[in-house]
Each structure stands twice: as structure tokens, then as C-alpha cells.
Amino acid sequence: MSFSKVRRIIVRFFIYVLLVCTAVTSIYPILWIMMSSFNPGTALYSTTLIPERFTLVHYRELFLEKDFGLWYINTLKIAFFTMILALVLVIFTAYALSQFRFRGRRMSLMAMLILQAFPGFMTMIAIYLLLLQMGLLDTHLGLILVYAGGAIPGGSWLVKGYFDGIPRSLPEAAKIDGASNATIFTKVMMPMSFPILTFVALSNFIAPWMDYILARLVLRSADKKTLAIGLYEMVSGRMNTEFTMFAAGAVMVAVPITILFIFLQRFMIQGLAEGASKM
Amino acid sequence: MGRHSKRAGALSILFMGLGQLYNRQIIKGCILAVAEALYIIMLLPYTLSCIKGLVTLGDTPQRMVNGKIIQGDHSIFMMVYGIIAIIVLFLFVVLYIINVRDAFKVGKNRDEKKKVNSYKDSLRNLSEKGFVYLLLTPAGVFTLFLTVVPLAFGVMIAFTNYSSPNHLPPRSLVDWVGFQNFINLFQIPSLGKTFAGIARWTLIWAFLSTFTTFFVGLVFAVIINANKIVLKKFWRSIFILPWAVPGFISILIMRNMFNGQFGPINKYLTSIGIGAVPWLAEPFWAQTTCILVNLWLGFPYYMAMMSGVLTGIPRDLYEAASIEGANARQQFFQITLPMVLFATAPLVINGFAYNFNNFTLIYLLTNGNPANNQYFYAGHTDILLSWLYKLTLEQNQYHMAAVVSIIIFVFITIISAFNYMRTRSFKEEDMVQ
Numbered sequence: 005m006s007f008s009k010v011r012r013i014i015v016r017f018f019i020y021v022l023l024v025c026t027a028v029t030s031i032y033p034i035l036w037i038m039m040s041s042f043n044p045g046t047a048l049y050s051t052t053l054i055p056e057r058f059t060l061v062h063y064r065e066l067f068l069e070k071d072f073g074l075w076y077i078n079t080l081k082i083a084f085f086t087m088i089l090a091l092v093l094v095i096f097t098a099y100a101l102s103q104f105r106f107r108g109r110r111m112s113l114m115a116m117l118i119l120q121a122f123p124g125f126m127t128m129i130a131i132y133l134l135l136l137q138m139g140l141l142d143t144h145l146g147l148i149l150v151y152a153g154g155a156i157p158g159g160s161w162l163v164k165g166y167f168d169g170i171p172r173s174l175p176e177a178a179k180i181d182g183a184s185n186a187t188i189f190t191k192v193m194m195p196m197s198f199p200i201l202t203f204v205a206l207s208n209f210i211a212p213w214m215d216y217i218l219a220r221l222v223l224r225s226a227d228k229k230t231l232a233i234g235l236y237e238m239v240s241g242r243m244n245t246e247f248t249m250f251a252a253g254a255v256m257v258a259v260p261i262t263i264l265f266i267f268l269q270r271f272m273i274q275g276l277a278e279g280a281s282k283m
Numbered sequence: 284m285g286r287h288s289k290r291a292g293a294l295s296i297l298f299m300g301l302g303q304l305y306n307r308q309i310i311k312g313c314i315l316a317v318a319e320a321l322y323i324i325m326l327l328p329y330t331l332s333c334i335k336g337l338v339t340l341g342d343t344p345q346r347m348v349n350g351k352i353i354q355g356d357h358s359i360f361m362m363v364y365g366i367i368a369i370i371v372l373f374l375f376v377v378l379y380i381i382n383v384r385d386a387f388k389v390g391k392n393r394d395e396k397k398k399v400n401s402y403k404d405s406l407r408n409l410s411e412k413g414f415v416y417l418l419l420t421p422a423g424v425f426t427l428f429l430t431v432v433p434l435a436f437g438v439m440i441a442f443t444n445y446s447s448p449n450h451l452p453p454r455s456l457v458d459w460v461g462f463q464n465f466i467n468l469f470q471i472p473s474l475g476k477t478f479a480g481i482a483r484w485t486l487i488w489a490f491l492s493t494f495t496t497f498f499v500g501l502v503f504a505v506i507i508n509a510n511k512i513v514l515k516k517f518w519r520s521i522f523i524l525p526w527a528v529p530g531f532i533s534i535l536i537m538r539n540m541f542n543g544q545f546g547p548i549n550k551y552l553t554s555i556g557i558g559a560v561p562w563l564a565e566p567f568w569a570q571t572t573c574i575l576v577n578l579w580l581g582f583p584y585y586m587a588m589m590s591g592v593l594t595g596i597p598r599d600l601y602e603a604a605s606i607e608g609a610n611a612r613q614q615f616f617q618i619t620l621p622m623v624l625f626a627t628a629p630l631v632i633n634g635f636a637y638n639f640n641n642f643t644l645i646y647l648l649t650n651g652n653p654a655n656n657q658y659f660y661a662g663h664t665d666i667l668l669s670w671l672y673k674l675t676l677e678q679n680q681y682h683m684a685a686v687v688s689i690i691i692f693v694f695i696t697i698i699s700a701f702n703y704m705r706t707r708s709f710k711e712e713d714m715v716q
Contacts, residue, residue, distance in 0.1 A: 016511070023512075023518055027518065027522070030524050030525050031521060033533065033536050033537065033579075034524060034525075034528060034536075036536070036540065037532075048539055053547070092421075093421055096419070097418070100415045100419045104414075104415040106416070112419070118699055118700060119426070127430065127436075127437055128433075129437065129440070129675055129685075130363070130432060131429060133436075134363065137363065149425070150429060152425065153426065153430070154429070156425060160422070185414060213529055214531050216531055216646075216647065217646070232531055235531075236647065247539060254536065257529060257532060261528075262528050265526075265529075266523070269523065
């Protein structure tokens with residue numbers, strides 16, 4: 005065997021070792037939390053990777069001792085209405101910015117670009133006070149409004165880019181045929197921009213499952229809690245005595261969201277790649 | 284300039300709608316006149332008192348009379364109302380200006396003996412040109428109330444003494460203090476030290492967390508896309524998992540895995556004889572843990588993104604290079620890296636801005652701890668945004684929080700504006716009115 009051949013084999017060996025190690029690191033925390041949820045004990049201390057015996061008791065406890073079902077329904081409700089509201093707002097805005105030329109357009113685009121860089125809660129004191137004044141504090145509606153409002157700049161920019169890519173001759177031809185703006189939108193633009201609209205809808209649906217801070221700010225009473233708040237409270241204490249219950253809850257949230265996300269990331273990479281190719 | 288345009292313009296400056304009436308656009312003129320009358324009667328006194336409140340921030344503090352509490356002025360509510368009143372006034376002024384311009388334009392048409400639009404014509408005109416504004420109204424209202432008003436409010440708070448324990452409504456009043464808070468931030472030693480220390484760590488954190496995820500993502504994208512690696516799809520699906528699991532759950536899982544006393548990582552380290560590492564308890568290790576956890580969470584994003592870029596690089600570039608005699612390393616540094624950097628530069632800058640404000644990771648993982656007793660309500664891993672959170676929600680130091688958020692605001696605006704100005708998609712955007 006020649007020297008270079010040996011070297012190539014050694015390099016490839018190390019590459020595969022690296023891949024395997026990274027794969028283990030990627031999977032281990034996920035596997036660990038799943039196994040933890042089947043552990044009979046309650047505390048982090050007594051948890052082992054391979055449980056002494058498998059039990060589903062923590063999944064039952066979530067519903068009996070905690071209001072897990074209620075949190076799930078709350079989050080689902082907030083996520084659903086955030087998705088609808090954000091989608092409507094984003095479509096209106098993106099359609100206007102993409103298909104019309106009007107005074108103030110450039111300024112609106114610039115404002116959106118800058119605003120989308122800010123995390124929602126930089127303005128949280130004022131949002132808190134405004135919601136309080138409007139009687140929306142500690143209501144799901146208040147939280148939905150905050151989420152949907154936050155989705156406008158980024159989402160509109162994305163969808164506007166997609167609308168821009170649709171040949172202008174299509175809506176113009178429809179207009180000459182006497183189609184109204186509403187018809188042009190539903191019959192021409194909507195079918196052609198289905199992937200990006202799905203993406204915006206799903207990402208707004210997922211966001212409320214992930215958010216802790218705004219939910220914590222707006223929602224106060226126990227019966228309004230979302231999953232993120234409930235799960236955080238289980239492990240924020242010093243002793244972690246509800247750790248296995250947290251693990252069960254984490255699995256029940258992570259499984260559907262992860263599946264949605266894997267479905268979603270194809271759009272995301274495609275969209276970002278298209279966006280990047282335009283830069 | 285003709286007679287009609289001047290007169291119509293002057294009349295509509297005098298009172299909204301008069302110019303239109305002069306131009307014999309009766310219905311339009313009446314509507315505008317009624318609008319102004321309504322504003323003056325219904326809203327103007329209230330607007331003025333709100334703006335006065337914004338200037339004074341109230342003068343009657345809460346007091347006790349015969350054991351009963353008599354409510355005084357609530358400075359903060361007065362401030363919010365003042366901002367809203369100014370916005371309403373501004374909208375009214377815009378309407379006024381439109382009204383004057385309209386009267387002037389129609390008058391000019393009359394001077395030039397052109398036809399004056401009937402009410403129906405104007406209405407059709409309005410629905411054609413106004414449709415786009417109608418579409419934008421909902422988003423505009425949301426942005427106004429959830430972004431513009433809060434930002435204005437935040438900026439104003441920085442110039443007041445709104446804070447616990449002595450200036451917290453409704454018990455006591457809040458006053459304007461000018462630039463005092465900004466001066467204090469740099470002159471009061473404990474504050475200045477905290478700000479400098481946290482700002483330094485925030486920058487280090489933002490840089491390292493972006494750099495590590497980018498670099499590791501690049502390495503794995505290159506490895507997986509290399510010709511001779513088998514099971515490409517398998518590796519990619521596994522590596523994408525940390526990105527797919529909801530972030531706050533992974534962070535909470537990590538918080539437990541790195542738990543110093545009971546966490547599995549320290550259990551393994553102890554069992555193989557290395558001994559427990561104070562992952563979250565000591566400043567240096569806590570900061571390292573933050574970066575490690577972020578690496579785990581973040582590298583799949585860059586890997587996925589760069590895989591897309593890599594497959595997009597034309598094959599013939601590499602073929603040409605190998606004909607020229609370039610080896611694998613040269614090909615990587617001369618072709619792959621520049622192409623990837625060029626395509627992902629905006630994403631990297633965005634990533635930096637995102638990590639700069641990555642509150643979720645810091646707060647859920649370490650909560651800013653371990654505590655630093657030389658800092659003003661902050662710990663060793665606190666970034667500016669999590670310090671802001673503590674100042675606001677835990678310590679009620681709203682005035683200092685507002686000062687810090689203005690600094691973050693300016694910094695992030697510069698980064699993101701710079702980023703988007705140089706992207707071609709913005710430059711090529713046809714801005715024709």
C-alpha cells in the first residue's frame with residue numbers, strides 16, 4: 005500500500021468517527037429526556053438513562069396533578085388564532101407592498117426591515133401598560149395580538165419577496181379582463197404563493213409553543229397558562245423534584261412540534277436559499 | 284399661479300373644506316368641514332390636556348385624607364395618553380395638509396379650465412388610490428400600538444426617574460430628569476461597571492456563538508456533501524434534530540443535563556475519574572456552557588443553509604480548478620469558502636444580531652447566574668437583554684432599563700440597516716413611486 009492511500013484511509017476513519025460522535029451528541033439529550041420520562045422516580049438525581057422499570061405514570065400525573073390538558077388547549081388556541089390573524093395581516097401588507105406603487109412605500113419597507121430586528125419584549129413595559137389600559141392583560145386575546153403584531157414585519161418582507169417573483173403580467177392580464185383586486189388575489193396570487201403562505205402560517209403556529217417571555221408577561225392567572233410557562237415552572241426550582249414530570253411534558257410538546265418543524269424546514273431552506281440568491 | 288388655486292388653498296388653510304366648497308365640490312367640502320369641527324369639539328380639549336399631562340407628568344401625588352387614599356395623578360398613564368394624543372394630532376395634521384393640497388390642485392385645474400371632479404369621480408379616484416392604504420391600515424394600526432407607541436414610551440422613560448422605591452406610580456409621581464440617567468450610567472461606579480462588564484460579555488457571547496455555529500455548520504456541510512461520504516441523508520437527518528426540537532425545551536433539558544450536582548454529565552465525568560465540573564456554578568464554566576449549548580442548538584441551521592449553497596456551486600468551477608492543478612485545500616479556500624461566505628454573509632450578520640439579544644437561551648439556561656455581587660442586579664452570564672429584563676420585571680428600575688434599551692436599539696439598528704442596505708435585493712428594489 006502506498007503512503008497516500010494509508011493517509012486517505014486514516015483521514016476517512018477520523019471523519020466517520022467525528023460524524024458518529026456528533027450524531028451521538030445530537031441524539032443523546034433527546035434520548036435522555038425520553039428515557040427520563042419513563043423513569044419511576046421523580047427527581048433528577050434518581051434518573052437513569054436505562055430506567056429500572058418503564059412507567060407511564062408521569063404522563064398520567066401531568067393531567068391529574070397539573071393542568072397539562074388545560075395548558076395544551078390554551079396553547080393550541082393561542083397558536084391557532086395567532087396563525088390566522090398573522091396570516092391575514094401579513095398577506096394584506098405584503099400584497100400592498102408588492103403590487104402597488106404609492107407614496108410612503110420606501111419608508112414602509114425600510115421601517116419593516118429595521119423593526120423585524122427587534123425582539124418583541126424590548127418594548128415590554130409599554131406593551132404591558134397598554135394591555136392593562138385596554139383591559140387585555142391576562143387574556144389570551146392580548147397575547148394573540150402581541151404575537152400577530154410581532155409577526156408582521158418579518159413575515160411581510162418574506163411574502164412580499166415571493167409576490168415580487170410572480171410575473172407582473174399575470175395580475176395585470178387579470179386586471180385588464182376586469183378582475184377585482186380580491187379576485188386577482190384569490191385566483192392568481194394565492195395559488196402561486198402557496199408554499200410561502202404555508203410557511204408563514206406554520207411558523208406563526210409554532211411560535212407560541214416556544215415563547216416563554218411574552219406569555220409570562222401577559223398571562224398572570226393559573227388557568228390561562230401556556231405550556232412553556234407550565235414546563236418552566238416544573239424545573240426552575242432548586243431541587244428539581246418534578247423533573248420526570250417535566251420530561252414527560254417535554255416529550256408531549258416536542259414530538260408534534262418537531263414533526264411540524266421537520267416538515268417546515270424544507271420550505272425554510274428553500275425560501276432562504278432563494279432569498280440568498282437574490283442578495 | 285392662478286386666482287382659483289390661491290384662493291382655494293388659502294380658504295382650506297383657514298378651515299378644512301372651505302377651499303373645496305369654493306371649488307364647488309360641495310359634498311367633499313362638507314365632509315372635511317364636519318371632520319374638522321368634530322375634531323375640534325370632541326377631541327381637541329382632551330388632546331391638549333393629554334399633551335399638557337405629558338409635559339408635567341402630573342402634579343398631585345397620592346395622599347391620605349382621614350385614613351382614606353385619595354388618588355393623585357398617575358404619571359405613567361399620563362405619558363401613554365400624551366403619546367397617543369400626539370399621534371392623533373399628527374394624523375389630523377396630515378389630513379389637513381392633504382386637504383390644502385387637494386383644494387390647491389383642484390383650483391389650479393379650474394385656472395387651466397380643466398374639468399372639476401364630481402363627487403362620484405372623487406370617490407372612484409379615492410377607492411382606486413386608497414385601496415392600497417386600506418390594505419395597509421390593519422398592519423399600520425398594529426405597528427403603531429405595539430411598536431411605535433411602546434418605542435416612543437421607552438425612549439421617554441429614559442429621561443425620567445421612573446423607578447422603585449421612590450418614583451413608582453400610583454403612590455408617587457414621576458418627573459423628567461433630562462440626561463441624568465445617561466450620565467449616571469457612566470458615572471455611578473456600580474452601574475458603569477455593570478454596564479461595561481455586561482456589554483463586554485454580550486459582545487463576546489454574540490461573536491463566539493455566531494462564529495462557532497457558523498464554523499461547525501460549515502465543516503459538517505462540507506463533510507456531508509463530500510463525494511465519498513456514504514449515508515448522506517442519514518447524517519443530515521440526525522444532525523438536523525437539535526434544530527427541530529423546540530428551543531425552550533432543549534434549553535431546559537440542557538439546564539438539567541449540566542446540573543452540577545445531579546446532572547448526568549457530571550455523573551459520567553465522576554465515574555470515569557475526571558470529577559465534577561462546575562458547569563453552571565462558576566463564571567468561566569457558565570459562560571462556556573452557554574456557548575456549548577448554543578453550538579448544539581445552532582449548528583444545524585448553518586449546516587442546512589450551507590448545504591444548499593454548496594450544492595448550488597457550479598461543478599465546472601472545481602473541474603477547471605483541478606485542471607489548473609489546484610489541490611483539495613486550495614479548492615476549498617479559493618472556491619468553496621468565498622462562495623459560502625458571500626451567500627451567507629447577511630444571515631451571519633442577522634445571526635449576530637439575534638444572538639446579541641438571545642434572551643431565551645441565557646434566561647432559561649443560567650438565569651444570568653452565577654451572581655456577581657459587584658454588579659448592579661446582574662450575574663456573570665447576563666447579557667444586556669437579560670439584565671434589562673431583571674431591571675424591569677424584578678427590580679422596577681425602569682429608568683435605567685430604558686437607557687440600556689436605547690443603547691441596544693441604536694446598536695441593532697445600525698447593524699441591521701447596514702446589513703440590508705448592502706443586500707442587492709434592497710438595492711434592486713424598484714422604488715419608483
